[in-house]
Amino acid sequence: MKVRIRRELLEYLLQLARNAYPNEFAGFLREKDGIFEEVLIAPNPHAGPRSIFFDTWMLPYDESIKGTVHSHPSPAPWxxxxxLEFFSKFGGVHLIIAWPFTEDSVRAYSSDGVELPIEVVD
Structure with missing residues (x-):
C-alpha cells in the first residue's frame, strides 16, 4: 500500500508542525479518490512537547476521514x-512529522505500525 498525499496538504501539515513547535499538533486526514487532500485539526487539543490529548467524541461523523497526522518535536519519526495504541483505535494511515519538519522527516504507518511509502501528488 502506498500513501498518496497532495503536495499542498503536505506543505500545510509541515507548516502546522512548525507553528506548534515545541509542542505537538494532531489532526485527521480526509481522503478523496485514494488521495489525502484535507486535514481536520484535532478539536480542543491539550498539547505539550511529548504528547497531545483531545476528546475524540468532539469529532464529527465523517466517512472521508481515513487517517491521522501528528508531529514529533524531536528528530524521531517512529x-x-x-x-501505536492510538493507531489501533483509528485504523487507516498515520503520518508522523518529525523535527525539523521537512518533507524528508515525514513517515507514514499502517494501523499496526508498519512503515508505508509516501507518494506526493501535485
Missing part, C-alpha cells in the same frame, strides 16, 4: 507505544 511511533511510540502511545502512538
Amino acid at each position: 511511533p511510540s507505544e502511545g502512538d
Whole structure:
C-alpha cells in the first residue's frame, strides 16, 4: 500500500508542525479518490512537547476521514507505544512529522505500525 498525499496538504501539515513547535499538533486526514487532500485539526487539543490529548467524541461523523497526522518535536519519526495504541483505535494511515519538519522527516504507518511509502501528488 502506498500513501498518496497532495503536495499542498503536505506543505500545510509541515507548516502546522512548525507553528506548534515545541509542542505537538494532531489532526485527521480526509481522503478523496485514494488521495489525502484535507486535514481536520484535532478539536480542543491539550498539547505539550511529548504528547497531545483531545476528546475524540468532539469529532464529527465523517466517512472521508481515513487517517491521522501528528508531529514529533524531536528528530524521531517512529511511533511510540502511545502512538501505536492510538493507531489501533483509528485504523487507516498515520503520518508522523518529525523535527525539523521537512518533507524528508515525514513517515507514514499502517494501523499496526508498519512503515508505508509516501507518494506526493501535485
